[in-house]
Amino acid sequence: xxxxxxxxxxxxxxxxxxxxxxxxxxxxxxxxxxxxxxxxxxxxxxxxxxxxxxxxxxxxxxxxxxxxxxxxxxxxxxxxxxxxxxxxxxxxxxxxxxxxxxxxxxxxxxxxxxxxxxxxxxxxxxxxxxxxxxxxxxxxxxxxxxxxxxxxxxxxxxxxxxxxxxxxxxxxxxxxxxxxxxxxxxxxxxxxxxxxxxxxxxxxxxxxxxxxxxxxxxxxxxxxxxxxxxxxxxxxxxxxxxxxxxxxxxxxxxxxxxxxxxxxxxxxxxxxxxxxxxxxxxxxxxxxxxxxxxxxxxxxxxxxxxxxxxxxxxxxxxxxxxxxxxxxxxxxxxxxxxxxxxxxxxxxxxxxxxxxxxxxxxxxxxxxxxxxxxxxxxxxxxxxxxxxxx
Amino acid sequence: xxxxxxxxxxxxxxxxxxxxxxxxxxxxxxxxxxxxxxxxxxxxxxxxxxxxxxxxxxxxxxxxxxxxxxxxxxxxxxxxxxxxxxxxxxxxxxxxxxxxxxxxxxxxxxxxxxxxxxxxxxxxxxxxxxxxxxxxxxxxxxxxxxxxxxxxxxxxxxxxxxxxxxxxxxxxxxxxxxxxxxxxxxxxxxxxxxxxxxxxxxxxxxxxxxxxxxxxxxxx
Numbered sequence: 139x140x141x142x143x144x145x146x147x148x149x150x151x152x153x154x155x156x157x158x159x160x161x162x163x164x165x166x167x168x169x170x171x172x173x174x175x176x177x178x179x180x181x182x183x184x185x186x187x188x189x190x191x192x193x194x195x196x197x198x199x200x201x202x203x204x205x206x207x208x209x210x211x212x213x214x215x216x217x218x219x220x221x222x223x224x225x226x227x228x229x230x231x232x233x234x235x236x237x238x239x240x241x242x243x244x245x246x247x248x249x250x251x252x253x254x255x256x257x258x259x260x261x262x263x264x265x266x267x268x269x270x271x272x273x274x275x276x277x278x279x280x281x282x283x284x285x286x287x288x289x290x291x292x293x294x295x296x297x298x299x300x301x302x303x304x305x306x307x308x309x310x311x312x313x314x315x316x317x318x319x320x321x322x323x324x325x326x327x328x329x330x331x332x333x334x335x336x337x338x339x340x341x342x343x344x345x346x347x348x349x350x351x352x353x354x355x356x357x358x359x360x361x362x363x364x365x366x367x368x369x370x371x372x373x374x375x376x377x378x379x380x381x382x383x384x385x386x387x388x389x390x391x392x393x394x395x396x397x398x399x400x401x402x403x404x405x406x407x408x409x410x411x412x413x414x415x416x417x418x419x420x421x422x423x424x425x426x427x428x429x430x431x432x433x434x435x436x437x438x439x440x441x442x443x444x445x446x447x448x449x450x451x452x453x454x455x456x457x458x459x460x461x462x463x464x465x466x467x468x469x470x471x472x473x474x475x476x477x478x479x480x481x482x483x484x485x486x487x488x489x490x491x492x493x494x495x496x497x498x499x500x501x502x503x504x505x506x507x508x509x510x511x512x513x514x515x516x517x518x519x520x521x522x523x524x525x526x527x528x
Numbered sequence: 529x530x531x532x533x534x535x536x537x538x539x540x541x542x543x544x545x546x547x548x549x550x551x552x553x554x555x556x557x558x559x560x561x562x563x564x565x566x567x568x569x570x571x572x573x574x575x576x577x578x579x580x581x582x583x584x585x586x587x588x589x590x591x592x593x594x595x596x597x598x599x600x601x602x603x604x605x606x607x608x609x610x611x612x613x614x615x616x617x618x619x620x621x622x623x624x625x626x627x628x629x630x631x632x633x634x635x636x637x638x639x640x641x642x643x644x645x646x647x648x649x650x651x652x653x654x655x656x657x658x659x660x661x662x663x664x665x666x667x668x669x670x671x672x673x674x675x676x677x678x679x680x681x682x683x684x685x686x687x688x689x690x691x692x693x694x695x696x697x698x699x700x701x702x703x704x705x706x707x708x709x710x711x712x713x714x715x716x717x718x719x720x721x722x723x724x725x726x727x728x729x730x731x732x733x734x735x736x737x738x739x740x741x742x743x744x745x746x747x748x
Contacts, residue, residue, distance in 0.1 A: 145633070145636050145637075145638075145639075145641055145644065146626070146630055146633050146634050146636075150630075151623075151626075154625045154626060154630075155625050157625065158624060158625030159625075430619070430621055431621075431623055433582075433621065434615075434617075434621040434622075434623070435634075436582065436606070436609075437580065437582060437609065437615040437621075438609070438610060438615070438634060438635045438637070438680070439606045439607060439608075439609040439610020439611070439635075439637055440606065440610075441602070441603055441606045442602065520583075521582055522574075522577045522582050522583040525573075525577060525582065525617060525621070525692075526573050526574065526577060526583075
């Protein structure tokens with residue numbers, strides 16, 4: 139019998155009842171298990187999702203352009219770059235300014251000028267390696283160009299019949315074509331990218347840059363006026379420069395992140411409410427079905443704690459079972475489906491054992507909370523009603 | 529053993545007062561076998577539940593074994609029920625997911641586990657349920673279910689057994705069997721109160737109390 143100890147324990151009653159009313163128990167367990175699984179899946183893939191979002195927004199390009207303060211903006215927009223220059227050390231000074239990475243990130247020093255290449259103008263663009271926040275684990279964004287290498291835009295490559303591995307004479311120096319870029323449909327197609335130091339040498343502007351490209355970290359939309367904060371920060375760090383924000387990209391970035399956050403912020407409580415509602419309804423049905431049992435337990439002298447314990451204990455058991463199964467299911471989903479969704483950042487999907495601990499605490503507590511009202515209904519149930527119903 | 533004074537139970541249904549028990553005085557001596565008889569709906573079950581501390585009366589007192597039940601807090605009242613009173617119901621009210629032995633042991637309360645187990649097995653064997661200890665209620669006949677329910681009611685050696693239509697679902701053979709078991713308890717010094725709309729209990733009873741419309745008609 140397994141329980142010949144004279145007094146039948148509450149746990150024994152709970153287990154036997156669960157086996158007897160399997161449908162209700164399994165349904166309740168399934169609802170909580172699915173909720174746990176969804177949270178575990180979401181949280182296990184969260185880092186990959188975050189990185190994927192970062193990559194998507196990164197691929198939109200830099201959205202901040204820091205240029206010399208004296209730049210004539212009419213000429214700037216006509217030429218596409220500033221005619222003025224700043225010292226190259228400006229970017230290091232900017233990067234070392236306290237708190238700069240709260241607003242700006244992925245700082246790339248750029249020098250760009252029109253340059254005649256075999257009879258036609260190109261935009262010769264020198265770029266430095268990106269500077270990121272000191273404690274940042276993320277890889278620097280975009281590509282990094284090695285000294286002696288060039289990346290040529292589609293139009294330039296097409297006109298000069300250049301392909302990867304070819305060499306190109308530029309300003310009296312020989313360079314290897316590392317990459318012939320695909321058609322972009324923008325002025326990128328007439329750019330020739332080189333290492334900043336190489337381009338400075340070709341242009342005779344050693345130690346000079348005319349722009350710092352960056353990405354803003356504020357992720358605010360236009361109506362939240364991020365430029366004011368960015369300009370205020372820049373004024374303190376680099377009084378000799380000014381910043382232009384490319385609103386379309388910035389807004390897209392901000393909206394992309396805010397949408398993801400809002401979606402989770404909306405879905406989480408909704409999911410929890412639906413789950414709690416189901417657990418509560420199933421628990422109420424369980425209480426209704428067991429009214430005569432409650433009556434007879436009362437008649438046998440069992441008190442309110444025993445009655446409450448039967449229903450809350452059942453809820454805790456459901457929560458604990460759902461936590462274990464839900465964690466397993468969620469982790470399996472994350473590892474099997476996650477890589478298909480987050481193809482590039484799949485490596486970020488890792489087993490989060492801490493989630494099992496959290497599940498084992500949160501799911502039983504949640505289940506008990508959702509079953510609290512039905513348990514109190516059971517306690518408050520008048521035994522005479524069901525015993526007299528004969 | 530039991531005394532109730534000026535006992536009333538009034539329900540309100542749709543604005544109408546229904547007096548289920550109407551100024552009812554009753555005294556049952558220790559060791560008596562009392563049969564309360566009346567038509568369906570006359571308030572017999574209400575009276576029985578009130579006597580067992582299961583139904584708070586609208587007014588009046590119920591004193592069982594010296595304890596004024598409805599002046600006790602719920603915990604103490606449950607304790608009195610567990611230690612002093614055994615219930616037997618028409619529908620048996622066995623827990624469907626427990627086997628026969630577990631159903632009986634469910635009444636063990638604070639009894640020592642080993643003693644409760646031994647007594648449960650003894651009772652069930654005496655009632656012819658020895659081979660059925662591991663069976664669940666759905667595997668039992670109606671007579672077997674009621675014998676299990678009586679064993680459960682007697683497990684704690686109560687002073688009083690309250691039986692509500694205990695043979696309402698049984699054939700004559702099992703009816704006789706049930707009353708024999710209750711009679712055994714009575715002969716051993718226990719007090720029995722049976723409510724019934726039939727007359728089967730009368731030959732085992734010391735006293736028959738007719739009841740009608742919530743009132744005791746005459747106490748004979």
